[in-house]
Amino acid sequence: MGTMTPNGFDLDATGQRIVVDPVCRIEGHMRCEVNVDEQGVIRNAVSTGTMWRGLEVILKGRDPRDAWAFTERICGVCTGTHALTSVRAVEDALGITIPDNANSIRNMMQLNLQIHDHVVHFYHLHALDWVNPVNALRADPKATSELQQMVSPSHPLSSPGYFRDVQNRLKKFVESGQLGLFKNGYWDSKAYLLPPEADLMATTHYLEALDLQKDIVKIHTIFGGKNPHPNWLVGGVPCPINVDGVGAVGAINMERLNYISSIIDLCTTFVQNVYIPDVIAIGGFYKGWLYGGGLSGKSVMAYGDIPENPNDFSADQLHLPRGAIINGNLNEVHDVDPRDPEQIQEFVDHSWYTYGEPGKGLHPWDGVTDPKYELGPNAKGTRTNIEELDEGAKYSWIKAPRWKGNAMEVGPLARYVVGYAKGHEDIKNQVDGLLRALDVDISALFSTLGRTAARALEAEYCTRLQRHFFDKMITNIKNGDSSTANVAKWDPKTWPKEAKGVGMTEAPRGALGHWIKIKDGRIENYQCVVPTTWNGSPRDTAGNIGAFEASLMNTPMANPEQPVEILRTLHSFDPCLACSTHVMSPDGAELTRVKVR
Amino acid sequence: MSQIETFYDVMRRQGITRRSFMKYCSLTAAALGLGPSFVPKIAHAMETKPRTPVIWVHGLECTCCSESFIRSAHPLAKDVVLSMISLDYDDTLMAAAGHQAEAALMDTIEKYKGNYILAVEGNPPLNEDGMYCIVGGKPFVEQLKMAAEHAKAIISWGACASYGCVQAAAPNPTRATPVHKVILDKPIIKVPGCPPIAEVMTGVITYMLTFDRMPELDRQGRPQMFYSQRIHDKCYRRPHFDAGQFVEHWDDENARKGYCLYKMGCKGPTTYNACSTVRWNDGVSFPIQSGHGCIGCSEDGFWDQGGFYDRLTTINQFGIEANADRVGMVAAGVTAGAVAVHAAVSALKQAQKKTQDKVEG
Numbered sequence: 001m002g003t004m005t006p007n008g009f010d011l012d013a014t015g016q017r018i019v020v021d022p023v024c025r026i027e028g029h030m031r032c033e034v035n036v037d038e039q040g041v042i043r044n045a046v047s048t049g050t051m052w053r054g055l056e057v058i059l060k061g062r063d064p065r066d067a068w069a070f071t072e073r074i075c076g077v078c079t080g081t082h083a084l085t086s087v088r089a090v091e092d093a094l095g096i097t098i099p100d101n102a103n104s105i106r107n108m109m110q111l112n113l114q115i116h117d118h119v120v121h122f123y124h125l126h127a128l129d130w131v132n133p134v135n136a137l138r139a140d141p142k143a144t145s146e147l148q149q150m151v152s153p154s155h156p157l158s159s160p161g162y163f164r165d166v167q168n169r170l171k172k173f174v175e176s177g178q179l180g181l182f183k184n185g186y187w188d189s190k191a192y193l194l195p196p197e198a199d200l201m202a203t204t205h206y207l208e209a210l211d212l213q214k215d216i217v218k219i220h221t222i223f224g225g226k227n228p229h230p231n232w233l234v235g236g237v238p239c240p241i242n243v244d245g246v247g248a249v250g251a252i253n254m255e256r257l258n259y260i261s262s263i264i265d266l267c268t269t270f271v272q273n274v275y276i277p278d279v280i281a282i283g284g285f286y287k288g289w290l291y292g293g294g295l296s297g298k299s300v301m302a303y304g305d306i307p308e309n310p311n312d313f314s315a316d317q318l319h320l321p322r323g324a325i326i327n328g329n330l331n332e333v334h335d336v337d338p339r340d341p342e343q344i345q346e347f348v349d350h351s352w353y354t355y356g357e358p359g360k361g362l363h364p365w366d367g368v369t370d371p372k373y374e375l376g377p378n379a380k381g382t383r384t385n386i387e388e389l390d391e392g393a394k395y396s397w398i399k400a401p402r403w404k405g406n407a408m409e410v411g412p413l414a415r416y417v418v419g420y421a422k423g424h425e426d427i428k429n430q431v432d433g434l435l436r437a438l439d440v441d442i443s444a445l446f447s448t449l450g451r452t453a454a455r456a457l458e459a460e461y462c463t464r465l466q467r468h469f470f471d472k473m474i475t476n477i478k479n480g481d482s483s484t485a486n487v488a489k490w491d492p493k494t495w496p497k498e499a500k501g502v503g504m505t506e507a508p509r510g511a512l513g514h515w516i517k518i519k520d521g522r523i524e525n526y527q528c529v530v531p532t533t534w535n536g537s538p539r540d541t542a543g544n545i546g547a548f549e550a551s552l553m554n555t556p557m558a559n560p561e562q563p564v565e566i567l568r569t570l571h572s573f574d575p576c577l578a579c580s581t582h583v584m585s586p587d588g589a590e591l592t593r594v595k596v597r
Numbered sequence: 598m599s600q601i602e603t604f605y606d607v608m609r610r611q612g613i614t615r616r617s618f619m620k621y622c623s624l625t626a627a628a629l630g631l632g633p634s635f636v637p638k639i640a641h642a643m644e645t646k647p648r649t650p651v652i653w654v655h656g657l658e659c660t661c662c663s664e665s666f667i668r669s670a671h672p673l674a675k676d677v678v679l680s681m682i683s684l685d686y687d688d689t690l691m692a693a694a695g696h697q698a699e700a701a702l703m704d705t706i707e708k709y710k711g712n713y714i715l716a717v718e719g720n721p722p723l724n725e726d727g728m729y730c731i732v733g734g735k736p737f738v739e740q741l742k743m744a745a746e747h748a749k750a751i752i753s754w755g756a757c758a759s760y761g762c763v764q765a766a767a768p769n770p771t772r773a774t775p776v777h778k779v780i781l782d783k784p785i786i787k788v789p790g791c792p793p794i795a796e797v798m799t800g801v802i803t804y805m806l807t808f809d810r811m812p813e814l815d816r817q818g819r820p821q822m823f824y825s826q827r828i829h830d831k832c833y834r835r836p837h838f839d840a841g842q843f844v845e846h847w848d849d850e851n852a853r854k855g856y857c858l859y860k861m862g863c864k865g866p867t868t869y870n871a872c873s874t875v876r877w878n879d880g881v882s883f884p885i886q887s888g889h890g891c892i893g894c895s896e897d898g899f900w901d902q903g904g905f906y907d908r909l910t911t912i913n914q915f916g917i918e919a920n921a922d923r924v925g926m927v928a929a930g931v932t933a934g935a936v937a938v939h940a941a942v943s944a945l946k947q948a949q950k951k952t953q954d955k956v957e958g
Contacts, residue, residue: 019695019734020694020695021695021731021732021733021734022688022694022695022698022699022732022733023694023695024688024689024690024691024692024693024694024698025688025689025690025691025692025694026689027659027660027689028655028658028660029655029688029730029731029732029737031731031734050730050731050732051657051729051730051731052722052729052730052771053657053722053729053763053764053770053771053773054764054770054771055763055764057768057770058763058764058766058767058768058769058770058900062904063904063905063906065904065905065906066904066905066906069892069905070763070766070900073659073661073762073763073791074659075659075660076658076659076660076661076662076663076664076665076792077659077660077661077664079661079664120667124667124690125690128692169679172606173679176648176683178647178648178650178683178685179683179685180648180678180679180682180683180684180685181678181684181687181690181691181692182691182692183685183691183692183693183701183704184691184692184693184697184698184700184701185692185693185697186692186693186697207675210667210673210674210675211673211675213667213668214667214668214669214670214674214795214878214879215879217668217878218878218879218881220878221877221878221881221882221887222881222882222887223887224884224887224889225877225882225883225884225885225886225887225888225889226872226877226878226882226883226884226887227668227877227878228661228664228665228668228792229661229791229792229894230887231884231887231889231892233847233889235847236847236848237888238847238887238888238889239887239888239889240847240848240852240853240888241853242853242854245853245854246854247853247854247855247856250834250853250854250855250856250886251852251853251854251855251888259881371725373725373728381734383726383728384726384727384728384735384736384739385734385735386731386734386735387734397729482853483848484847484848485847485848487846487847487848490846490847562697563694563695567694578657578658578659578660
């Protein structure tokens with residue numbers, strides 16, 4: 001009955017079709033369709049990006065030094081990471097080096113984003129897949145207090161009175177009849193397994209995290225002037241350092257340094273006292289639910305990030321690891337080269353674009369994106385009222401990127417699998433410690449829960465790195481180096497007539513790359529391949545399914561009318577659809593204009 | 598409606614005394630620039646109002662507006678969502694998805710016809726029959742129109758909803774279109790910026806809840822209380838501009854002294870926003886304070902006004918302090934001219950859609 005995909009998934013689309021659109025609590029717009037068999041187990045999965053903005057064509061002809069601001073607006077959730085990728089791409093193309101302090105400041109900003117993004121993702125976009133706030137009303141505040149003190153003795157907000165206040169507030173909220181964001185949730189679903197006390201503790205932390213996240217980002221505000229969307233600079237960072245001289249109040253001075261240091265402590269404390277213990281506590285109740293592994297045990301990839309020293313991106317100099325694993329062989333970690341035209345390619349046979357001929361894969365240097373919106377013959381509904389998609393044809397605004405032909409998972413779990421396989425000491429210690437705490441073996445890592453846990457571990461690792469780069473910057477200032485920008489090649493007159501470059505980062509959601517071509521001081525071509533393009537990819541020419549789709553396979557649903565399990569697993573990737581669906585070629589605009597009706 | 602708790606109930610329940618509550622009301626009045634006579638009005642409103650339903654829809658966007666909103670320090674986003682409004686639909690934050698999410702939307706529209714606020718983040722693309730942004734299998738523009746039909750008022754969050762923002766930058770491949778060009782028969786408040794400042798967003802909402810009316814809007818539809826002055830007007834580096842003291846290169850001595858960023862392309866002199874007064878993230882900083890010029894992100898079409906590092910105009914050879922008057926006057930003349938043009942364009946736009954003018958809810 002079923003069809004076996006080259007990457008090893010048995011697809012059967014004969015059962016009941018379930019449609020989830022919109023998939024909420026994500027960034028951007030996404031649709032998901034699955035087929036379930038008579039037992040309610042998912043046997044076919046279809047993931048669709050449902051938005052497209054066309055940013056690269058907008059970039060064409062503009063000043064490369066401005067590109068960071070445009071690409072930063074690809075995503076306001078992972079704010080800053082596209083900007084960093086962009087300035088790296090431009091610097092790579094033009095041979096611009098950055099000072100040591102700029103490297104430390106950029107790293108602190110990137111790490112700060114990871115921490116903020118992971119915290120907000122876990123508590124505000126993901127927690128409600130595991131935590132039932134309505135069930136929290138039945139909790140005993142005293143028992144909740146005991147639970148809190150047991151899982152995290154250092155967290156000061158743990159008295160019975162504190163939990164009683166929160167519970168009363170929730171109670172009034174629910175009794176008001178205006179359920180707001182909690183309206184129509186799946187609160188009667190059997191998929192929720194936490195006892196009321198754990199639900200109350202986690203719901204309380206939902207609120208604590210909401211208060212705290214606004215403070216985490218202040219590192220961006222100090223270095224970049226605002227958040228979301230702080231300011232960046234080709235050649236370094238825009239904030240000067242002045243700890244001694246006249247006018248020091250107009251720069252990074254001692255007061256600002258102290259402010260940053262206090263925020264770093266705040267991040268560390270919350271992640272250690274609340275985030276990690278919550279993940280372990282919740283994970284403990286759900287460790288029998290180890291679905292959602294998908295590609296994580298087969299094919300994962302990371303570009304690596306957080307260079308110890310400026311201008312050196314060699315794999316052994318990166319704190320977040322680089323490498324690719326295929327066919328589940330953890331004994332061999334391949335290097336990833338973004339410049340090699342044979343490694344990273346994008347396919348569009350199942351995407352709403354055309355290359356003019358089927359089956360073709362293109363490296364981002366040569367990327368072409370002509371939009372072609374059309375539904376397949378087996379789709380139900382009309383072109384402006386889709387009831388069911390036809391995954392045999394084109395069905396998504398996301399392209400299908402492949403590494404040497406393989407569909408890959410990227411993100412915190414991918415980074416941690418690569419790091420673990422490479423014997424990265426910090427990562428290995430963290431993972432082994434977590435597995436011990438939950439009393440599970442390594443196979444548990446390859447799951448929805450593993451993805452969620454890896455993100456928490458990474459947040460903890462990032463808080464330590466944040467401190468490391470703060471100290472490094474202080475030492476550097478102490479040694480007399482206050483430089484933050486290299487302006488030797490700021491003037492376009494100093495640039496070669498033609499240049500091309502690549503910028504790579506690890507965004508919170510995974511491997512992110514920007515490819516730029518510069519001609520006569522202007523952007524000739526700009527391409528981004530982003531984490532959710534990898535994870536949310538549709539099928540490719542060979543029939544390989546993408547990471548979202550793979551992760552949903554073989555998951556039993558407690559009640560197919562209530563897509564809790566689907567949301568749980570999709571959310572574990574932290575999908576970012578505005579990121580994934582913006583790619584467009586220089587020629588696309590004209591084609592699009594023809595279609596104006 | 599008596600079972601629905603009021604803002605005052607909520608504050609009392611959280612252990613806030615009547616005395617502190619009244620103090621909060623007078624601080625709110627002061628923050629909004631109102632005299633003491635308004636304090637009882639604010640108190641009365643907070644004592645008697647149920648939470649206003651808000652439907653928050655999302656088009657083509659990057660979600661920076663939602664992210665900014667949850668950064669609000671006063672009031673806290675938590676208190677806005679739990680105690681001041683009832684956020685009945687917001688696909689970025691809501692628990693439900695799919696059919697249950699759509700049902701929440703329909704229920705809210707049906708139950709609160711004419712009484713809910715529609716907040717729009719992002720904008721609808723009109724090319725390809727609107728299918729560059731699909732929600733529930735249909736074009737986003739359909740959801741927008743449906744939600745707008747029975748809304749009491751519409752808030753256009755951020756540059757996308759207000760003006761189009763980055764996806765509408767030339768050549769605007771998807772024909773991304775601001776809200777007021779699609780919805781022509783409703784009062785619309787524009788809260789521009791990429792994103793807007795968090796406390797400006799919550800300030801606009803709490804103003805509407807507190808006074809039960811739209812804030813005073815300028816001719817472009819922006820709340821005057823936050824958008825009536827240029828960043829340059831209140832910039833703490835303004836004395837350096839007036840004195841002719843400028844940053845000449847990134848990280849030069851003048852940059853380290855905190856001189857004016859005008860020559861580095863700062864758009865503060867032509868940008869109307871509250872960055873230099875309210876500042877960002879609980880008042881911690883704003884772009885100029887952190888060493889980068891303003892990129893003008895709250896202005897219409899700011900992506901297409903030349904490079905971010907191009908000076909607003911070429912003024913030959915800035916002098917030292919001796920020439921300060923001349924420098925200041927020339928610059929003031931230029932910006933005044935730009936503003937006049939700006940105002941004329943706004944007036945033209947306004948004439949085309951009078952419905953939005955001077956609305957009082």
